[in-house]
Amino acid sequence: MRGELLGPAGLGWLAALVVVGAALATGVACTPDLCTRHSECPVGYTCSATAQCEIGPDAAIAGGGDGGTTVPGNVDGGPIADLPDAAVLLDAALPGGDLDASAVIDAAPLDAGPEVDAAFLSLMDNY
Amino acid sequence: MARRPTLALALVLSVIGGMADRSARADDVDQTIDRPIIALEGRIGYGMAFGGGAGVSVERWSPVTFSALVDHAVVTDPWTSVFVGVAVEGHGRGAAGAIAGLRVRPTSSQLRLAGGGALMVFPATAFGPLASVGTCIAMATALDVCGDLEATVFVVGSDIPDERIAGQIQLVIGVGFDAW
Numbered sequence: 325m326r327g328e329l330l331g332p333a334g335l336g337w338l339a340a341l342v343v344v345g346a347a348l349a350t351g352v353a354c355t356p357d358l359c360t361r362h363s364e365c366p367v368g369y370t371c372s373a374t375a376q377c378e379i380g381p382d383a384a385i386a387g388g389g390d391g392g393t394t395v396p397g398n399v400d401g402g403p404i405a406d407l408p409d410a411a412v413l414l415d416a417a418l419p420g421g422d423l424d425a426s427a428v429i430d431a432a433p434l435d436a437g438p439e440v441d442a443a444f445l446s447l448m449d450n451y
Numbered sequence: 452m453a454r455r456p457t458l459a460l461a462l463v464l465s466v467i468g469g470m471a472d473r474s475a476r477a478d479d480v481d482q483t484i485d486r487p488i489i490a491l492e493g494r495i496g497y498g499m500a501f502g503g504g505a506g507v508s509v510e511r512w513s514p515v516t517f518s519a520l521v522d523h524a525v526v527t528d529p530w531t532s533v534f535v536g537v538a539v540e541g542h543g544r545g546a547a548g549a550i551a552g553l554r555v556r557p558t559s560s561q562l563r564l565a566g567g568g569a570l571m572v573f574p575a576t577a578f579g580p581l582a583s584v585g586t587c588i589a590m591a592t593a594l595d596v597c598g599d600l601e602a603t604v605f606v607v608g609s610d611i612p613d614e615r616i617a618g619q620i621q622l623v624i625g626v627g628f629d630a631w
Contacts (some may be wrong), residue, residue, distance in 0.1 A: 335561075337561075337585075337586040337588070337589065337598065340546065341585070341586075341598040341600065341622060343570075344622060345497075345498065345599055345622030358502075358507070358509040358511065359502070359612075359614075360500050360501065360502030360509050360617040360618075361511070361513065361544075361575075361577065361605070361610045361611060361612070362504070362547075362610050362611075362612065363544050363546055363574060363575050363610050364543065366546050370612070371502075371504050371612045371615075372506070372612065373506035373612060373613065373615065374506050374507055375502055375506060375507050375508075375509045375612075381605045387572070404559060420615055
């Protein structure tokens with residue numbers, strides 16, 4: 325058999341695999357915004373039991389070593405979509421610091437991600 | 452005491468060597484397909500990922516999984532081989548790990564069934580069983596194109612949310628080369 329090109333049986337198997345693959349690729353009602361593993365989430369976020377990427381415990385505690393200040397609306401299960409990277413950025417930039425993240429959050433509109441990021445960046449520039 | 456592992460390793464190698472010797476004579480038994488004793492296979496897989504357990508169930512696109520395997524025949528009837536290799540996940544995620552298992556060709560055709568495990572180790576760990584069914588088509592001497600439907604279920608690891616599992620069903624296309 326080796327050396328021959330596609331035989332009838334091989335073509336059948338190949339067709340079956342293509343059909344199954346196409347069904348998998350197109351026919352499944354996917355929920356791309358939800359996660360299955362932590363590694364599907366941005367750095368600092370974890371995949372929760374509700375299959376949503378939420379800020380992980382390390383990132384949520386902005387204050388670090390002293391117990392820190394939790395970011396409102398995240399640790400308690402609230403939405404994080406409005407705060408895409410700010411708390412993570414803060415946590416990464418200030419490990420063990422005592423910055424009051426809630427003050428920054430309160431100073432920025434929660435429905436505007438870029439503004440929140442800008443507020444954090446501005447704060448860290450002056451920190 | 453230190454010699455015991457060495458003796459055990461030698462015993463295992465001799466058993467495997469004996470099996471390989473049997474497989475080397477397999478052409479005398481099976482004239483329909485010239486199966487390799489050692490094959491190398493490069494693969495790419497894509498399909499559906501799912502998550503479930505406590506909380507909501509999720510279906511989404513799987514990562515694209517690239518893998519490179521070494522497949523070594525160990526038994527001739529049915530033709531059975533051990534495979535081991537590296538796997539890298541991309542497209543929306545980056546992860547690397549290894550897969551290993553057994554492949555059985557239960558018939559005289561190219562149909563192959565596999566079972567084993569997958570272990571992702573970077574950037575986080577995930578481990579679980581895998582199973583696949585597929586076939587290969589001989590394109591030329593010592594060259595096969597293979598297709599498998601492969602399912603993996605990750606059940607433990609730091610990459611898996613608490614009280615949940617994550618898995619994927621992928622169509623895996625591979626190119627196999629007979630190394631020996």
